[in-house]
Amino acid sequence: MSAHAGGYSADPGIRRIEWLPWVVALAAFFLLPEYLSLGARILIYILYALSLDLIVGYAGIITLGHSAYFGLGAYVAGILAAKAGITDPLVQLVAAAAAGAVLGIATGAIILRTRALTLLMLTLAITSVLLEVANKATNLTGGADGLSGVVVAPVLGMFKFDIFGKTAYLYCFIVLLLGWWLARRIIYSPFGTALTGLRENSLRMHAIGAPVYWRLVLVYTISATLAGIAGGLLTRTNQFVGLNVLSFESAGELLVMLILGGVGRLYGAFIGPVVYLIAQDLLAKQFPEYWYFGIGTMLVLVVMFARGGILGIIDGILIRLRRRP
Amino acid sequence: MSAMSPVLETRRLCKSFGALTVADNIDFRLESGARHALIGPNGAGKTTLVNMLTGVLAPSSGQVVLGGEDVTKVAQAARVKRGLGRTFQINALFRGLPVLDNVALAVAERRGVAHRMLRSANAHTEVRDESMDLLATLGLASEAGQRILDLPYGKQRLVEIAIALGLKPKVLLLDEPAAGVPSLESGRILEVLDNLPKDIAILIIEHDMDLVFRFARRITVLVQGEVLVEGGAEEIANDRRVHQVYLGEQHHA
Numbered sequence: 001m002s003a004h005a006g007g008y009s010a011d012p013g014i015r016r017i018e019w020l021p022w023v024v025a026l027a028a029f030f031l032l033p034e035y036l037s038l039g040a041r042i043l044i045y046i047l048y049a050l051s052l053d054l055i056v057g058y059a060g061i062i063t064l065g066h067s068a069y070f071g072l073g074a075y076v077a078g079i080l081a082a083k084a085g086i087t088d089p090l091v092q093l094v095a096a097a098a099a100g101a102v103l104g105i106a107t108g109a110i111i112l113r114t115r116a117l118t119l120l121m122l123t124l125a126i127t128s129v130l131l132e133v134a135n136k137a138t139n140l141t142g143g144a145d146g147l148s149g150v151v152v153a154p155v156l157g158m159f160k161f162d163i164f165g166k167t168a169y170l171y172c173f174i175v176l177l178l179g180w181w182l183a184r185r186i187i188y189s190p191f192g193t194a195l196t197g198l199r200e201n202s203l204r205m206h207a208i209g210a211p212v213y214w215r216l217v218l219v220y221t222i223s224a225t226l227a228g229i230a231g232g233l234l235t236r237t238n239q240f241v242g243l244n245v246l247s248f249e250s251a252g253e254l255l256v257m258l259i260l261g262g263v264g265r266l267y268g269a270f271i272g273p274v275v276y277l278i279a280q281d282l283l284a285k286q287f288p289e290y291w292y293f294g295i296g297t298m299l300v301l302v303v304m305f306a307r308g309g310i311l312g313i314i315d316g317i318l319i320r321l322r323r324r325p
Numbered sequence: 326m327s328a329m330s331p332v333l334e335t336r337r338l339c340k341s342f343g344a345l346t347v348a349d350n351i352d353f354r355l356e357s358g359a360r361h362a363l364i365g366p367n368g369a370g371k372t373t374l375v376n377m378l379t380g381v382l383a384p385s386s387g388q389v390v391l392g393g394e395d396v397t398k399v400a401q402a403a404r405v406k407r408g409l410g411r412t413f414q415i416n417a418l419f420r421g422l423p424v425l426d427n428v429a430l431a432v433a434e435r436r437g438v439a440h441r442m443l444r445s446a447n448a449h450t451e452v453r454d455e456s457m458d459l460l461a462t463l464g465l466a467s468e469a470g471q472r473i474l475d476l477p478y479g480k481q482r483l484v485e486i487a488i489a490l491g492l493k494p495k496v497l498l499l500d501e502p503a504a505g506v507p508s509l510e511s512g513r514i515l516e517v518l519d520n521l522p523k524d525i526a527i528l529i530i531e532h533d534m535d536l537v538f539r540f541a542r543r544i545t546v547l548v549q550g551e552v553l554v555e556g557g558a559e560e561i562a563n564d565r566r567v568h569q570v571y572l573g574e575q576h577h578a
Binding site for chain 2: 007011193196
């Protein structure tokens with residue numbers, strides 16, 4: 001699968017292997033109908049992780065506050081449906097995207113003037129503030145009880161959300177496909193290459209005349225928009241919004257997924273949520289108290305021995321196999 | 326701008342950190358096409374001066390004039406756009422990226438295409454071709470696909486210069502281009518320096534006196550934040566004060 005690093009000598013054509021995730025996702029749709037709600041959740045988290053990979057993996061912005069944009073998207077979609085009577089899923093999604101974008105540009109413009117630990121603390125602060133706002137604004141958000149009564153009209157007035165989650169799954173599938181296309185496009189563009197330049201050496205980017213700050217704000221806003229969309233999708237499939245979407249744990253969990261899958265590789269954002277959420281689903285039922293121990297062990301092993309994540313391990317094996325005569 | 330006016334100039338430039346003065350009334354002129362060296366013992370304020378010239382550091386008072394315009398308040402990136410390029414004493418490369426992309430990033434910024442998202446980087450053949458040509462002139466064509474961290478140190482120093490050249494600067498500040506390169510390999514760097522386009526005004530900050538006297542036609546000696554003396558290379562080589570504060574120090578070392 002190889003790392004998708006972009007760059008001026010990288011062929012941007014879609015390789016055959018890159019269709020694999022989509023084939024798997026469609027196969028799962030037909031073969032595992034009883035797991036579609038888990039499947040939709042995985043698709044949503046892939047989009048969410050993809051948005052994180054753009055800023056963490058490519059631009060080198062470290063954050064523990066990405067749940068702010070995800071959670072805002074979820075709440076905006078939910079509040080529109082439950083309080084404003086706007087039940088069109090596409091309108092909800094656009095609103096969630098817009099909310100993510102506005103919050104992304106507003107917060108990004110402030111926090112991206114800082115770096116390293118200060119930046120990390122500020123990202124944390126943003127989610128914490130938002131969480132508290134959602135907690136207190138009970139008439140809008142339902143506070144700690146969560147926001148229920150999310151009504152969803154059929155997509156385009158034609159495709160009803162069924163109780164088996166078929167429409168929801170395909171809906172998430174298509175939105176993820178669009179998000180992936182966008183992220184991939186960015187990564188292989190001059191802008192994407194400039195982002196990797198920022199990750200590798202922001203000092204030098206300044207010295208070659210790059211408007212470093214604006215580039216960071218732009219990619220941060222794009223990422224926040226995608227996260228907002230992912231949040232809107234979650235509301236769509238859950239028909240409920242809980243405070244946990246805004247929590248620091250949710251942002252941390254996402255980072256764990258991305259690191260497990262592989263950071264700055266595009267498809268690490270696919271593998272991480274699949275492994276994490278399936279492990280959670282399988283293990284949490286059997287070992288509700290201990291399942292996180294397994295995830296923790298896996299994370300320690302990956303961080304210590306496989307910095308490229310699971311995808312990095314696969315790449316390493318493939319390279320070794322190819323070298324063999 | 327007449328041919329005689331300097332391309333880069335400082336006027337009564339001062340910088341102090343609290344009670345410590347690191348630049349004291351520096352009047353400095355870099356003429357167009359210059360091969361000028363800035364020398365001085367450790368702590369003389371060479372790096373501080375470079376940082377003020379490039380806009381990393383704001384002076385306490387005085388002016389920086391680039392191409393006849395006061396740029397004292399102009400940000401670093403905007404000075405680059407006006408033709409001021411620099412290299413770093415300690416490699417400031419994009420270590421995980423291929424050599425080609427290291428240069429292409431600079432070329433793309435100069436060409437104003439670095440923010441584009443719709444077409445792939447690969448499709449910007451003008452950026453790639455120019456970068457490849459530049460690498461070829463520096464003898465790095467065969468390393469274009471290698472990542473910096475897989476490259477020998479001497480060649481990394483060449484990439485350091487290549488990135489700056491990708492900006493097609495009118496003024497180039499070279500901060501110890503041969504720093505850390507074993508003398509056997511530094512010949513290649515000297516060769517590259519000798520072949521730099523004649524119309525670029527170059528200021529080289531250097532410790533290696535052999536390199537300085539081989540390369541520079543004009544030399545400014547900085548001591549404790551002040552210009553001790555400035556003159557032609559021969560003049561400086563024979564200046565007693567310079568021997569005392571700087572060259573002498575080397576003989577004892």
